[in-house]
Amino acid sequence: MDFSENQQRQAFRRELREWLKANRVDSPPRNDLDQWHRAFVEWHKKLYSGGWMGISWPTEVGGRGLPDDFEAVFNEELGASETMPAPAIGYLGRPMLTHGSPDQQSRFLPRLLSGEEQWCQGFSEPDAGSDLAGLRTRADLRGDTYVVNGQKVWTSFAQYADWCLLLARSDRDAPKHKGISAFVVEMKSPGISVRPLVQITGDTEFSEVFFDDVEIPASQMIGDPGAGWAIAMTTVEFERGPADIGFTSRLANTLSRFEARVRSGEVELDQVGRRRLAEAFVSLEALRVRVQLSLLARASSGAGATPGPAGSVDKLLLTRAEQELCRTVLDLSEAGAVLEPDDQMFEYLYSRAQSIYGGTSQIQRSIIAQRILGLPRS
Ligand SMILES: Cc1cc2nc3c(=O)[nH]c(=O)nc-3n(C[C@H](O)[C@H](O)[C@H](O)COP(=O)(O)OP(=O)(O)OC[C@H]3O[C@@H](n4cnc5c(N)ncnc54)[C@H](O)[C@@H]3O)c2cc1C
Structure with missing residues (x-):
């Protein structure tokens, strides 16, 4: 697979990088959810005003109409800039894009995209x-x-x-x-x-x-x-996509913050520690490449394509990458950090939910077994 970027993607990446330099924001701590959520909505609105929400959504509802793989670039650059992660609205809006009437789409989707309505x-x-x-x-x-x-x-x-x-x-x-x-x-x-x-x-x-x-x-x-079941399946297929829910940027952020602590000497790693960090990095890279492949496949299937059952593979890789990374960061940090309810502890505890929401890991494995590998139902 050729991952080299065409000129349009390169220009998009450059423009986004410049915008993020001027507009990125720090995540407030999660210990005050009201404050965190207010900041998150502000960030959502700012991204929208910059033209960065709904990158692959149709222009008729306020999106940019770009191919799906541009969402991967968006997530990568957000992660690299260590700003707040991307708002996860894809899985909420896509069902209406796929199944809603034109009136519903024009009433609801632009305001979902802009952050005006949550x-x-x-x-x-x-x-x-x-x-x-x-x-x-x-x-x-x-x-x-x-x-x-x-x-x-x-x-x-x-x-x-x-x-x-x-x-x-x-x-x-x-x-x-x-x-x-x-x-x-x-x-x-x-x-x-x-x-x-x-x-x-x-x-x-x-x-x-x-x-x-x-x-x-x-x-x-x-x-x-x-028609609710078909709509539910469209929703959960998008909810399983790491880029669709903004998780590739979030995890890249966790890794780069920890790397900075290692580089500054705040955290010292022995050989075992370095190896574990390298393994977490490799899981994250495997996820990043998989996300690119999935989004490229979606882009080449044409507008309106859904992730299908293959999204379950992305979800399992995401779960592995997130749980491994958060566990590693917690283990390798100073022992005292474990006692503090800080972001790192929050992220570790939150990572446990990854194997549950959007369908548990057992359910993802069953989907892969039955719908991709064609194994019999027992
Ligand atoms: C942080 C978080 C946020 C969430 N947000 C939302 C939300 O916004 N909206 C929403 O609607 N839901 C949300 N959920 C709910 C989530 O979708 C469900 O928790 C999930 O689908 C599992 O359902 P359950 O909790 O009822 O567990 P159960 O379905 O009761 O499962 C319990 C255990 O049994 C296993 N199991 C069940 N059936 C099978 C089977 N057929 N084969 C093999 N194993 C099986 C499961 O894998 C699991 O380990 C959220 C969950 C979390 C943790």
Whole structure:
């Protein structure tokens, strides 16, 4: 595979590098989630004003219409500049780009892209995580309104969201995968309550969300009634992409911060330590190359291509790279750092979630076994 860059990509990289030099921002610590989230939204808006959000999204909805592989360049340069990571909106917006009506796309996508409106993902329920099709939140049609009752859980950033991409059962008589529909619902609708949950990291990234007779205009259904499963699959395929969720930039950042501490002599490494750091670096490089390959493949499949089941390979490589890197950085740091609730500890604890969200590693392996390798279901 030829990774040399054409002139358009080189120019894009140069322009971005210059922009980042003048505009990069430091991440505030995660110990105050409200403050961190405010800074993150500001960063999102700044990236948008600079023309760096929705690089591969169509120009009609405010994107730049560039090939998907430019997203890899964006992530690499963000990581190299040690700025805040990229906002993860691809997996929320792509389902509407693929399945939404032109009216929905023009109403919702430009504001999602610009950061003016924040979204969350209301898929998982207490008894429907890996078995997502088992979800029980109901959406009953009354006139031209759907009335929603039920509960979601692990809804990231629900407390800050203006809109939720919601899955609910709209036909209780249909087979379980076929009775689900997808909606966008306004989070300040009467009947929605959000109860934040404390994670092992100490912050409240995710919440329980309760729906009690919440009314959604039928025009806010994405796609047809019963199309929710296909929309859910589009969402999770994008959610598994390390570049789509901004993780390649985040991990490159973690590595370069640690390297700087080693170079300055703050952290001393023996031969075993150097070897472990080299292994973490190699996992990250393998991920970076894989991301490039995946995005190049998507770019050559044409506009609107989705990652497909191959995205599960990216997700497993991401999980390995992230968990190995964060574990290594923590192990090789001064012992005292382990006792402090600092960013490094936060990143280590957060890395444990990588093998769970967007579908657990066991589920990714099953997808690879059945849908890529064609192994029989047991
Ligand atoms: C940090 C974080 C953020 C999240 N954000 C969101 C969000 O914004 N929106 C949202 O909707 N959800 C979100 N989630 C939820 C996430 O998608 C689910 O946690 C995940 O799908 C697993 O579901 P579960 O927790 O119900 O575990 P379960 O499905 O109960 O799984 C428990 C264990 O059993 C294993 N298992 C289950 N079924 C199988 C099987 N068929 N084969 C092999 N092993 C199996 C799993 O791999 C896992 O180890 C988030 C989760 C985390 C950790």
